[in-house]
Amino acid sequence: MSKKIVSDIDPASLAGRTVLVRADLNVPIADGRISDDRRVRASLPTLRLLTSAGARVVLLSHLGRPKGAPDPKYSLKPVADRLAELLNRSVRFVPESAGPAVRTAVESLSEGDVALLENTRFHPGDTANDPELAASWAALGDLFVNDAFGAAHRAHASTSGLAEAVKARGGEAVAGLLMARELRFLGEALERPERPFVAILGGAKISGKIDVIGALLPRVDRLLIGGAMANTFFKALGLETGGSLVEDDRVEVARRTLQEAGERLLLPVDCVVAAEIAEGSTTRVVERSQVGADDRIGDVGPATREVYAKEIAAARTIVWNGPMGVFEIDAFAEGTTAMARAVATACDGGATAVLGGGDSAAAVDRAGVADRITHVSTGGGASLEFLAGAALPGVEALTEGSAA
Ligand code: ADP
Ligand code: MG
Numbered sequence: 001m002s003k004k005i006v007s008d009i010d011p012a013s014l015a016g017r018t019v020l021v022r023a024d025l026n027v028p029i030a031d032g033r034i035s036d037d038r039r040v041r042a043s044l045p046t047l048r049l050l051t052s053a054g055a056r057v058v059l060l061s062h063l064g065r066p067k068g069a070p071d072p073k074y075s076l077k078p079v080a081d082r083l084a085e086l087l088n089r090s091v092r093f094v095p096e097s098a099g100p101a102v103r104t105a106v107e108s109l110s111e112g113d114v115a116l117l118e119n120t121r122f123h124p125g126d127t128a129n130d131p132e133l134a135a136s137w138a139a140l141g142d143l144f145v146n147d148a149f150g151a152a153h154r155a156h157a158s159t160s161g162l163a164e165a166v167k168a169r170g171g172e173a174v175a176g177l178l179m180a181r182e183l184r185f186l187g188e189a190l191e192r193p194e195r196p197f198v199a200i201l202g203g204a205k206i207s208g209k210i211d212v213i214g215a216l217l218p219r220v221d222r223l224l225i226g227g228a229m230a231n232t233f234f235k236a237l238g239l240e241t242g243g244s245l246v247e248d249d250r251v252e253v254a255r256r257t258l259q260e261a262g263e264r265l266l267l268p269v270d271c272v273v274a275a276e277i278a279e280g281s282t283t284r285v286v287e288r289s290q291v292g293a294d295d296r297i298g299d300v301g302p303a304t305r306e307v308y309a310k311e312i313a314a315a316r317t318i319v320w321n322g323p324m325g326v327f328e329i330d331a332f333a334e335g336t337t338a339m340a341r342a343v344a345t346a347c348d349g350g351a352t353a354v355l356g357g358g359d360s361a362a363a364v365d366r367a368g369v370a371d372r373i374t375h376v377s378t379g380g381g382a383s384l385e386f387l388a389g390a391a392l393p394g395v396e397a398l399t400e401g402s403a404a
Helices: 038-042 043-050 078-086 100-107 131-138 155-168 177-191 210-216 230-236 248-264 302-314 334-348 357-368 382-389
Strands: 018-022 056-060 090-094 112-117 145-148 172-175 197-201 220-225 270-274 283-287 296-300 317-321 350-354
Touching: 018 043, 018 155, 018 302, 038 043, 038 078, 043 056, 043 078, 043 177, 056 100, 056 131, 078 090, 078 112, 078 220, 100 112, 131 155, 145 155, 155 172, 177 350, 177 382, 197 302, 197 357, 210 220, 210 248, 210 382, 220 230, 220 248, 220 302, 220 350, 230 248, 230 296, 270 302, 302 334, 317 334, 317 382, 334 350, 334 357, 350 357, 350 382
Parallel strands: 018 056, 018 145, 056 112, 090 112, 145 172, 197 220, 197 317, 317 350
Antiparallel strands: 270 283, 270 296
């Protein structure tokens, strides 16, 4: 990436300056409480850099998928409170995301103050990438910092639209520290991987990840497949998959992928099955050719864990997206836990591992190894798009840096 980064800017030029920051504060909230504040914490380095330089920070984010209108369920108010705790300074919550109330609040900010605007998606213009909405934000300041990697794959008014609007007024749009970190780790894995380079792909669906498989295959030394997406490959091999989750409309593309991949692509050799994927189910371990018509596949089996762990132990670069099984249920969690441990151990030994995906991040947390993994990405969809080789609009729109 040769985009300009917020740390490239002379801090002396930030004092008293109004800086617009788009962060990804899209955290899970239930009953007004944040159940996972990882994304809030990940946004702190950029905010600390700006506040300690004396900038007047105007923070924008979306949260969830409100239908283009205010919905208290998706208010960022709890995030403002959490942010204030973590930053150890007051964060002014502005209960509007656009309009005169925003301007008034911004005008009253002192050096080092932070104002968090209400959910940008309470305004239909955000997801519609309305240029007028973007221009109204751009009118507030001449520096835009996009730190929302998790939203970078969307061309929205608060992401690429705002970057374009700020640049159109002669200002600059730069990457935040988190954005830069995400792009550096993912970019280096793809462009300059130390070998062997092993990718692990799992999760619920093959459909969302087939482009990633296609883009990764020519680059990796091994591609380890797990999760429900393995089932679609099993079906492509003509194997019985019983009542397992299979995407019938992807069997053909799975078959072609297998032909092209040759020995680089590894499928599970055994599976943990049950009549029902549920808490307390009685499970069995079977070879992949022995899945019964009434079985459902919930996890990779012990022989697979061993084969995959060996590949991971030999790897110097690892990219992982998607759990190996239904890790939310203990009886089907062992495959994912074993991979998490293997990846963490490889990192202890000097390998670089980048993990993407919300559920995958939750799984390594649950396995207690998140801290040992080189980089746990905050972006699920964005990291997948990046790995599939797609341009991210939120990144494309940023100002070019002088040197990489
Ligand atoms: P991520 O969020 O890390 O990108 P995904 O959303 O693609 O991952 O997939 C995660 C989900 O996949 C989990 O909820 C998990 O239960 C499910 N999953 C994994 N293996 C299976 C399986 N064999 N059958 C059904 N669901 C599975
Ligand atoms: Mg997910």
